[in-house]
Amino acid sequence: AQKVTQAQTEISVVEKEDVTLDCVYETRDTTYYLFWYKQPPSGELVFLIRRNSFDEQNEISGRYSWNFQKSTSSFNFTITASQVVDSAVYFCALSVWTGTASKLTFGTGTRLQVTL
Amino acid sequence: DAGITQSPRYKITETGRQVTLMCHQTWSHSYMFWYRQDLGHGLRLIYYSAAADITDKGEVPDGYVVSRSKTENFPLTLESATRSQTSVYFCASSEYGTSQYEQYFGPGTRLTVT
Numbered sequence: 001a002q003k004v005t006q007a008q009t010e011i012s013v014v015e016k017e018d019v020t021l022d023c024v025y026e027t028r029d030t031t032y033y034l035f036w037y038k039q040p041p042s043g044e045l046v047f048l049i050r051r052n053s054f055d056e057q058n059e060i061s062g063r064y065s066w067n068f069q070k071s072t073s074s075f076n077f078t079i080t081a082s083q084v085v086d087s088a089v090y091f092c093a094l095s096v097w098t099g100t101a102s103k104l105t106f107g108t109g110t111r112l113q114v115t116l
Numbered sequence: 117d118a119g120i121t122q123s124p125r126y127k128i129t130e131t132g133r134q135v136t137l138m139c140h141q142t143w144s145h146s147y148m149f150w151y152r153q154d155l156g157h158g159l160r161l162i163y164y165s166a167a168a169d170i171t172d173k174g175e176v177p178d179g180y181v182v183s184r185s186k187t188e189n190f191p192l193t194l195e196s197a198t199r200s201q202t203s204v205y206f207c208a209s210s211e212y213g214t215s216q217y218e219q220y221f222g223p224g225t226r227l228t229v230t
């Protein structure tokens with residue numbers, strides 16, 4: 001069975017601070033994909049990034065960066081110089097192929113509050 | 117507009133009533149999914165469909181029924197609503213079933229069962 005743990009339920013930072021959201025996953029599959037989704041106050045889920053299990057290169061996209069470490073089964077997400085618009089709930093998710101479809105297992109989410 | 121839509125966006129119903137949540141996508145994606153979002157649980161998969169007339173259970177299917185007669189529609193029915201089914205329901209679609217493809221989510225339906 002797959003499991004995703006986001007131990008940080010809520011994080012509050014002041015604008016311009018850097019913040020890291022932790023994600024730890026469990027799976028016995030050797031091929032899998034990891035995702036981060038953002039859920040702003042409006043409620044929709046927005047895809048941020050996908051990373052496959054064979055690619056441990058870190059990725060940077062503007063103020064966002066992701067650190068994937070298979071050795072610790074972690075896929076952490078860092079926001080540099082946070083802004084109020086970053087306030088949202090962030091979900092980490094693990095996708096594996098079951099033979100009939102890919103199934104996403106979500107973590108419980110981390111609520112990020114960025115204040116002025 | 118192209119995309120994935122859900123209706124209604126908000127619904128209040130009484131215990132024991134049947135209610136159907138609609139999901140429509142315009143991308144002709146093969147795969148569609150229903151999730152429920154509850155505090156402390158993240159999103160949990162209820163049912164999914166690999167194609168028209170092909171559906172399968174997810175993690176929490178009890179009390180729900182799905183059908184998929186057309187590729188673009190994937191309705192979710194609560195046959196006899198219970199208070200524990202109060203939740204936000206998200207529909208999602210994916211072009212392919214393999215795990216590398218992200219799922220695109222609808223705006224959600226907030227359901228309250230009184």
